[in-house]
Amino acid sequence: MKPKERVFSALQHEEPDRVPRFEIWIDNDELVAHVGDGNLQEAHVNLGLDCIIIPNQNPPGSNAWGDGLDEWGCMWKNGWYAGGVVETEEDLKRFTPSLDYVDEYFDPVRTEDAMQRYPDHCFIYGSHIGPFTAAYMAMGMERFFPSLFKRPAFARRAMEVRTEWCIAVFDRAASLGADVLILGDDAGHKGGPMISPEMWRELVLPYHRRIVEAARVPVIWHSDGDIISLLPMAIEAGFVGVHSLEPGAGMDLAKLKRDFGDELVFIGNVDTVVLCGDDLEAVRAEVRRCMQQGAAGGGYMFATCNSIFAGMNPAAVVEMYRYAGEIGLYKDMHSITRGDRDCE
Secondary structure: OOHHHHHHHHHOOOOOOEOOEOOOOEEOHHHHHHHHOOOHHHHHHHOOOOEEEOOEOOOOOOOOOOOEEOOOOEEEEOOEEEEEOOOOHHHHHHOOOOHHHHHHHEOHHHHHHHHHHOOOOEEEEEEOOOHHHHHHHHHOHHHHHHHHHHOHHHHHHHHHHHHHHHHHHHHHHHHOOOOEEEEEOOOEEOOEEOOOHHHHHHHOHHHHHHHHHHOOOOEEEEEOOOOHHHHHHHHHHOOOEEEEOOHHHOOOHHHHHHHHOOOOEEEEOEOHHHHHOOOHHHHHHHHHHHHHHHOOOOOEEEOEOOOEEOOOOHHHHHHHHHHHHHHOEHHHOHHHHOOHHHHO
């Protein structure tokens, strides 16, 4: 099968010829230089991934991911998020760029070039622009979460305008040729969701549903942490799947498949800890675990539980994808799924 066909087969809960390899974010310059000669899209292909993220960038002049206050009201220090300043309606208006600002995030020429070079791949776009995350980053967590009780109307307004932005960005990405979209909206930590499922249903689910309904192509929800109690609402929102599945937060892939696998495709679950060392057998063991727990019956795409970030060992990352390709053939799947019971 061709890469795009393989991805869409998995999204339809079918078994393609092999488990798709579907990493969304690769933020490791050393690895990109090593396997892609500095070209991110080429790195996706050379690593054996079935997906390619469309060329995109931080707008020129923005302080996001750098130093200082960005156009969204987020403070940054040495590339790390350091808080938010949005507190009033005036602040929200000031720190909400017009919707035509979406064009600054994309490079149509580079995107078209990549699509011509790799016409059989699945092109994706993903960003942490979900209304929940975007609102608590703009306001700062210490201001946002109390506002859910003390100023709920303002919290809703902050999520409302970020929803409008998200819809505009996703529409632009799809118009450039993105086949699948990933909504980054982090909602959990190791102990569970950041807010109760009841509050999530009331405050966030309506915005997620609007985003999915407006999208031209399938949408996957990304969130770190333990979001098991929110998964029924991911189904209600219309997401085709969920990415991350952080094992350290109790996201048990085998159990997730049993409980939600008929309605959600699962993407991820590889523990990133093994990719920061040089024990390649530990890497292969982690690949086997994920294949054993997630692959049978389709509806699973292989990926890390987060991203490929700086500090990971490039040799470990390369071996992870290589081995996933080697053992991920469905015609040979019985040889790795025999250990299902031991992995559950």
